[in-house]
């Protein structure tokens with residue numbers, strides 16, 4: 001018999017992948033099967049490991065969602081097969097998430113489980129729109145209420161009691177369809193028509209929209225805006241704080257959904273910088289790298305050793321360790337790095353860098369190395385860009401290339417409503433294009449913001465129509481290029 005698996009009931013947060021908890025991410029990255037709902041953010045889904053089974057139980061747009069009992073059957077089935085199963089739910093699994101029902105089923109079947117709470121939309125969505133759910137002197141209590149009964153209409157609530165509340169915030173979930181009836185019921189029960197109110201659609205994502213209005217006018221405002229689920233309604237004095245406390249609207253990348261295509265493990269800093277600039281970031285690694293099988297040739301006897309990527313530095317150390325060899329083989333050779341990130345990786349491993357070119361690309365690295373004379377060892381990717389070797393060749397340099405690692409494309413399930421894709425190498429561009437070409441018509445029109453001219457050239461060659469390049473091959477310049485690109489588009493659109 002199989003060993004029994006385990007189920008983690010994980011709250012995915014309200015949309016923005018940055019709001020998934022650390023524990024949630026940890027178990028997700030180790031999952032063998034992920035069963036998820038419609039409201040789980042795409043940035044969170046992008047963290048599902050490449051080989052894990054994905055079960056979408058929240059199909060919308062014509063297809064019916066899978067019935068609750070069937071979802072439970074799927075969980076039991078995979079757990080009995082010995083799998084590590086993550087049941088991902090939007091927000092927090094216990095707030096209108098039927099988490100309890102699934103636990104009953106797991107308990108009955110004797111399947112071990114764990115609950116990982118999530119950041120609930122009821123609090124985080126108002127926060128991203130600048131609304132604190134309590135505020136000294138304005139509101140000292142919070143009620144979270146569903147505006148949707150099992151039969152579809154308004155639930156049977158004590159509207160008199162709700163209308164009488166003073167200094168309390170009411171947050172309604174699942175309230176788009178019944179917004180008119182809800183506000184009317186509160187007004188009929190005597191609530192002040194001027195009570196501040198707000199509706200926020202797709203909160204915490206790049207597609208977030210808000211409508212602010214007094215209670216009487218809210219349904220009308222929502223209709224004008226064409227608001228659709230998922231949205232939450234906030235009623236109470238705190239709703240008036242929204243416009244002043246909104247910390248996102250001034251950010252340069254606010255409202256943009258950006259795909260980062262770097263390999264897993266390399267994306268962290270770039271994602272953070274883009275989030276700092278206000279973007280919704282989806283990390284879709286389009287390539288993965290793996291060290292080549294050894295053995296490495298002897299590394300001694302060179303005057304210069306050139307590195308062209310952080311991955312190259314790490315692959316060298318991995319291969320040396322595997323072969324029980326030692327970095328001291330490089331001897332007295334001087335060290336060149338293509339740019340500051342590679343130089344930093346070398347420094348962290350105790351290797352001082354003697355040369356970084358003025359512009360961080362292969363051509364400039366080759367120029368600098370050729371000027372410095374001597375025998376050159378290039379440690380790089382198997383399919384590294386040809387410019388470096390060509391430039392060295394042209395200058396008659398004495399060099400040897402040793403491939404250390406290989407890049408392969410990763411099949412990512414790219415979301416098709418991207419505002420921008422960010423590329424830090426030609427191979428990520430090609431990986432993205434290969435992946436997008438399978439069943440996504442019009443992917444070429446996604447703006448491609450590239451770290452340097454070589455990457456930008458690869459993007460044009462692959463068919464991207466809108467291509468921008470950073471002024472310098474650094475992450476800071478890359479994020480700046482994304483902001484500039486966005487600004488000029490907005491201005492052009494006006």
Ligand code: SAH
Pocket residue numbers: 014015039089090091092093094095096097119120121122125172173174175200201202203204205229230231232
């Ligand atoms: N367990 C979830 C709520 C599930 S009920 C949580 O804790 O957030 C589904 C309702 O949540 C939606 O109808 C909507 O009212 C609200 N909701 C979830 N995500 C939202 C989002 N990103 N923006 C606005 N409302 C959201």
